[in-house]
Amino acid sequence: xxxxxxMHAQDRRGCVGDGLFYRSGPFIIALRTRLADTLDLLEQxxxxxxxxxxxxxxxxxxxxxxxxxxxxxWRTQAVFALDGLHPFEPFPRExxxxxxxxxxxxxxxxxxxxxxxxxxxxxxxxxxxxxLPAMPxxxxxxxxxxxxxxxxxxxxxxxxxxxxxxxxxxxxxxAIPLKNRSIPVIREFLPDAFLGPVFPKTRKGDVAHLxxxxxxxxxxxxxxxxxxxxxxxxVPGLRRPQLKRxxxxxxxxxxxxxxxxxxxxxxDGFTTLVRLVRECACxxxxxxxxxxxxxxxxxxxxxxxx
Amino acid sequence: MKGxxxxxxxxxxxxxxxxxxxxxxxxxxxCRRTGDTHLLSILPAELLAMLPPEPTDLETITTRMARSCxxxxxxxxxxxxxSMLDELVRLELVDRLxx
Numbered sequence: 001x002x003x004x005x006x007m008h009a010q011d012r013r014g015c016v017g018d019g020l021f022y023r024s025g026p027f028i029i030a031l032r033t034r035l036a037d038t039l040d041l042l043e044q045x046x047x048x049x050x051x052x053x054x055x056x057x058x059x060x061x062x063x064x065x066x067x068x069x070x071x072x073x074w075r076t077q078a079v080f081a082l083d084g085l086h087p088f089e090p091f092p093r094e095x096x097x098x099x100x101x102x103x104x105x106x107x108x109x110x111x112x113x114x115x116x117x118x119x120x121x122x123x124x125x126x127x128x129x130x131x132l133p134a135m136p137x138x139x140x141x142x143x144x145x146x147x148x149x150x151x152x153x154x155x156x157x158x159x160x161x162x163x164x165x166x167x168x169x170x171x172x173x174x175a176i177p178l179k180n181r182s183i184p185v186i187r188e189f190l191p192d193a194f195l196g197p198v199f200p201k202t203r204k205g206d207v208a209h210l211x212x213x214x215x216x217x218x219x220x221x222x223x224x225x226x227x228x229x230x231x232x233x234x235v236p237g238l239r240r241p242q243l244k245r246x247x248x249x250x251x252x253x254x255x256x257x258x259x260x261x262x263x264x265x266x267x268d269g270f271t272t273l274v275r276l277v278r279e280c281a282c283x284x285x286x287x288x289x290x291x292x293x294x295x296x297x298x299x300x301x302x303x304x305x306x
Numbered sequence: 307m308k309g310x311x312x313x314x315x316x317x318x319x320x321x322x323x324x325x326x327x328x329x330x331x332x333x334x335x336x337c338r339r340t341g342d343t344h345l346l347s348i349l350p351a352e353l354l355a356m357l358p359p360e361p362t363d364l365e366t367i368t369t370r371m372a373r374s375c376x377x378x379x380x381x382x383x384x385x386x387x388x389s390m391l392d393e394l395v396r397l398e399l400v401d402r403l404x405x
Contacts, residue, residue: 249329253345263341267325270336270343274327 004047007039021058022051025172025220026161027112029104030058033096034065035078041097041196045175045209048217060107064100066093082107091202098199098207101175108159108172109260115170116272117260120160122169123152124224129169130301131160131229131280133258139234139287142182145210146290147297149190154216155224164265164272167279168223173216175209183208189290226276228301229255230283238288241296251282316361316403317391319354324399326355339398349375350390354399361403364388 001009003022019032024046033039060082067077067090077090080103087106091099109117121132121144130152134140141157148154155171163170175196178186183206187195194211229251230243246254255273256262262269283300287293325336333351335344346354356370368387372379394400 247329247332249332249334249345252327252329252334256343262343266341267336267338270325270327270334274334277329278327 001051002047003043003049003051006051006053007043020051020053021056022046023049024174026170027059028056030061032063035096038064038096038100044196045211048214062103062107064096095199095202098202101177105158113261113264116162116164116265116269118160118162118255119258119260121157122155122160123147124155125152127224128227129155129224131226132232133160133229133255134232138232140232141176141178142185143232143293145176145186146189146294148213148216149193150294153219154212162272162276164268167275169226170223171220173212173220175211177207177209179207180205186210226280229280230285232285232287235286235288238286241285241287241293243296244284246282246284248277248282252277314364314405316363317357317367317400318359318361319357319400320359335399337397337399344397350394353390354394357400
């Protein structure tokens with residue numbers, strides 16, 4: 001059953017009381033919330049994903065609800081809990097949905113060490129994947145969003161999950177949080193894509209979430225083999241994108257610095273990263289125009305079978 | 307003066323303390339002792355690969371490296387190899403046994 005079917009098949013309050021289980025990539029999330037607006041947004045972004053009210057083995061037990069205590073009387077707040085613990089200070093109540101999304105990202109980043117986790121967008125075409133590793137603010141989410149609606153399947157916009165056993169990228173397609181100047185850029189670039197409400201003045205500025213394309217959610221359990229690694233950097237006003245091939249030694253070093261858990265994985269992290277870099281061509285890309293960047297990426301990935 | 311002349315300290319590098327990935331002229335080396343990863347240029351990588359697992363004196367190492375790199379054994383060459391060995395010892399990729 002999909003999340004949409006679950007929510008419409010029964011009284012939505014049923015999802016509130018005992019919680020619900022839904023799939024996000026390789027993970028099963030157990031969510032408890034009494035916040036109807038958060039459930040509405042969850043359905044809008046993840047409606048096609050598998051969901052159930054029957055207890056399932058969950059990787060993450062999370063909760064987002066209004067804060068209790070005296071503070072709720074003068075300023076309503078939302079709190080996030082993982083396994084009953086509250087890792088963050090409360091957020092304003094109206095930021096409950098971004099809090100849930102960030103909380104889940106934090107949960108994955110701190111616990112999903114079955115994978116080598118790169119801070120990277122990831123997209124697939126014809127079974128071969130493009131990784132876009134970059135630190136926050138470099139434009140990887142914006143570029144990932146644009147590519148996802150231009151013929152590529154979105155695997156992830158934030159977590160490049162590399163499976164050590166076979167080097168495959170495991171999809172984790174989530175709502176893409178666009179920040180500040182990226183919001184009007186994507187609104188203009190993808191006028192038909194669903195963009196959720198703008199959450200103003202969050203800790204990361206204004207944030208609006210872009211819904212992943214339907215095929216990305218429907219195929220979220222299909223991994224892909226990495227073939228290209230491109231380190232993107234958005235440069236305002238740069239009309240002609242600059243693409244450079246990188247030495248693999250440099251690509252390896254940059255990825256080791258980029259990964260969430262490279263050091264924690266020890267030798268497995270090293271061998272997984274070596275395999276990844278050996279199997280991929282490495283580039284750096286500076287861009288200021290999405291159409292031009294997409295065209296250049298199409299050129300370097302043109303040898304993919306299809 | 308201790309450790310500054312060939313024939314003084316001896317060096318060894320057990321192969322099971324590291325994993326090496328070679329990228330053309332450079333190598334990434336994972337050190338199992340420390341969990342650190344190092345990027346080595348061609349000469350220290352060659353030195354590390356050439357070091358035997360049994361203790362070997364600096365003169366022997368210097369001579370072997372000179373042969374491998376088609377270099378004459380000069381005081382400058384010996385000092386350069388010695389400096390590289392010191393760095394590899396600092397990274398715990400190589401052990402130094404005092405004289």
